[in-house]
Amino acid sequence: MRSATELTLVRELFKNFSSALFVMGAMCMSFANAQAQSQSVEASVAIIKQAQQALVLVTTRSIEGAPSERTLGRSRQGTGVVIGPDNLILTIGYLVLETEHIEVRTFDQRQLPARLVGYDQATGFALIKPLIPSKPLPAVPLGNTQTLTRGDALLVAAGTDLRSLAATELIDIRPFTGFWEYHLDQALYTSPPFAMHSGAGLFNKYGELMGIGSLVMNNVMPPQQPVSLPGNMFVPAELLGPILNELLTTGTSLNSQRPWLGLNAQERNGRIVVTRVSPNSPAFQAGLKPGHWLMALNGQAIESLAGFYKQVWALPLSSKQLQLTVLENSSPKVLNIAVQDRNASIAKPAGI
Numbered sequence: 001m002r003s004a005t006e007l008t009l010v011r012e013l014f015k016n017f018s019s020a021l022f023v024m025g026a027m028c029m030s031f032a033n034a035q036a037q038s039q040s041v042e043a044s045v046a047i048i049k050q051a052q053q054a055l056v057l058v059t060t061r062s063i064e065g066a067p068s069e070r071t072l073g074r075s076r077q078g079t080g081v082v083i084g085p086d087n088l089i090l091t092i093g094y095l096v097l098e099t100e101h102i103e104v105r106t107f108d109q110r111q112l113p114a115r116l117v118g119y120d121q122a123t124g125f126a127l128i129k130p131l132i133p134s135k136p137l138p139a140v141p142l143g144n145t146q147t148l149t150r151g152d153a154l155l156v157a158a159g160t161d162l163r164s165l166a167a168t169e170l171i172d173i174r175p176f177t178g179f180w181e182y183h184l185d186q187a188l189y190t191s192p193p194f195a196m197h198s199g200a201g202l203f204n205k206y207g208e209l210m211g212i213g214s215l216v217m218n219n220v221m222p223p224q225q226p227v228s229l230p231g232n233m234f235v236p237a238e239l240l241g242p243i244l245n246e247l248l249t250t251g252t253s254l255n256s257q258r259p260w261l262g263l264n265a266q267e268r269n270g271r272i273v274v275t276r277v278s279p280n281s282p283a284f285q286a287g288l289k290p291g292h293w294l295m296a297l298n299g300q301a302i303e304s305l306a307g308f309y310k311q312v313w314a315l316p317l318s319s320k321q322l323q324l325t326v327l328e329n330s331s332p333k334v335l336n337i338a339v340q341d342r343n344a345s346i347a348k349p350a351g352i
Contacts, residue, residue: 047207048155048165053138054082055159057105058091058114058128058199066098066347067278078198079159080104081209082137083240086129090240091199092212093119093126100349102128105159106137118247121342122255123239124182124214127247140201142237143208145173145186154210155203156232158196166194168202168232171220176233177306179264179275184235189220191231202234209237252343258313259322260342263288267305274326281345286324286337293327317341 058080062069072094080091089104096102102114112134117127148170158164168190176187188211194200200213211234220231243253262281265274272294277284294302298315302308315322319339326333 047203047205050138050140050207051155051157051201051203052165053107054140055107055157055201056080056082056089056137057159058089058095059103059105060096060099061101063098063100063347063349067280067345068094068098068347072097076198079157079196079200079213080128081199081201081212082139083142083209083237084139085136087134087137088117088139089114089128090209090212090237091126091128092214092235093121093124095199096126096128098347104128104130107159110134116251118251118253120243120247120253120256121182122253122258123184123243124235125212125240125243125247140203140207140209142240143204143206143210144238145188145210145236147204148173148188148210152204154190154205156190156194156197156200156213157203158194158200158213160196164196164200166192168192168194171229171231172222174222175306177304177309179266179305181260181263181309181312183306183309184239186236187214188234188236189217189231190234191220191229193217193230194232197232200232200234202237210234211236257317257341257343259315259317259319259339260345261288261312261324261337262345265294265305265308272302272305272308282338282340283335286335288324288326288335288337289328291328292333294324295327295332296325298323299325315339 058078060076062074076095078095080089083090096116103111104114105111112130114128114130117129119126150170152170154168154170156166156168171191172189173186176184193216197213197216201209202211204210213232214235215233217233218230219228221229246253261283262278263274263283264276265272274290274292276290277288296302297311321336321338324335324337
C-alpha cells in the first residue's frame with residue numbers, strides 16, 4: 001500500500017491533467033487493464049519519489065556591494081539537485097555567484113549551511129555541499145540528451161513543496177546565446193513554462209537528471225518557426241561530466257578561464273548592438289557604451305553574437321588588449337579593451 005505522501009505526490013501532479021495518463025503522461029504507456037495500471041502507477045511513484053527526495057531548496061545572500069547584486073539581487077532562492085557522494089549538489093551558478101551565505105533545505109526539512117565547491121562560467125553550473133556532516137541524501141544519475149527526442153514528456157521539479165512539480169514537453173535541442181557573454185552549443189527548450197525555474201531539475205521517465213533550469217523564455221520555438229511558445233531553457237546535465245573533476249579539485253574549469261569584456265548585447269536586424277556595459281568592466285574603461293554597434297574584433301568582422309563571443313574567448317589571457325571596432329553615430333571607432341579574466345572580477349567572501 002502506498003503511503004499518504006506518495007498518494008499526495010500523485011494527486012498534486014495530476015491536478016492539471018485532464019487525460020487518464022499518470023504523472024509521466026506520454027512517458028508511460030496508457031493503461032489497458034487494471035494490472036498494467038497498477039504497475040505503471042507504482043513505477044511512476046518510485047520515479048517521482050527519487051526525483052523529489054534528491055531536490056534541495058537553495059537560499060543565498062550575496063556579498064554586500066557585489067557587482068552581481070545589481071542584476072541578481074542580494075537574496076536569491078532556487079533549487080539544487082543531489083548528484084553524488086557526500087551530498088554533492090548541482091545547481092545553477094547565478095544563485096551562488098558572489099555570495100557569502102548559502103543554505104540548503106532538504107526534502108525532509110533539514111536546514112544545512114553549505115559552501116561553494118565549484119563554479120563554471122562556461123556552462124553556468126555550480127556545485128555546492130553541506131558544511132556539516134549529515135546522513136546521505138538520495139542522489140540521481142545524470143542523463144544524456146542523445147536519449148531524448150523532440151516531443152518527449154519530461155518532469156520538471158523544484159525544491160520547494162509538493163506543488164513544485166509539473167509535466168513538460170521537450171520542444172527543441174539547439175544552441176543558446178545569452179546577452180551576458182554566455183553561449184551553449186546545446187541547450188534544452190521545454191514548454192509550458194515553469195515559474196520556479198532557477199536550478200530546477202529536469203527528469204526523464206527513468207528518473208535521470210537531464211537538465212538544470214536556467215531561464216524562463218517568451219519563446220522557445222526555433223527561429224524559423226512562425227509561431228511563438230513560452231517555456232524554459234535548461235542547461236544539459238551531461239555537460240558536467242567532462243569538467244566534474246576540475247571543479248572538485250580547482251573550483252573552476254579551463255573553459256572558464258577566458259577573456260571577459262563586461263557587456264550585454266543583442267542581435268537586431270542582422271547586426272549586434274550593445275545594450276548594457278557593466279560599471280568598471282574592461283569595456284566600460286575603454287569607453288564602450290549602450291547603443292554602440294559591434295563591427296569587428298581585431299580587424300575580423302563580427303557576424304553573429306555567438307561568433308563574437310567565441311572570437312573573444314579564443315584570445316589568450318596573456319594578450320594585453322583587443323581592438324573592438326564599433327559604430328558610433330554612423331562613424332566607425334576603434335576601442336582598445338584590456339583582456340581580463342572574468343574570475344579576477346568576481347567578488348569573493350572575506351578569507352577566500
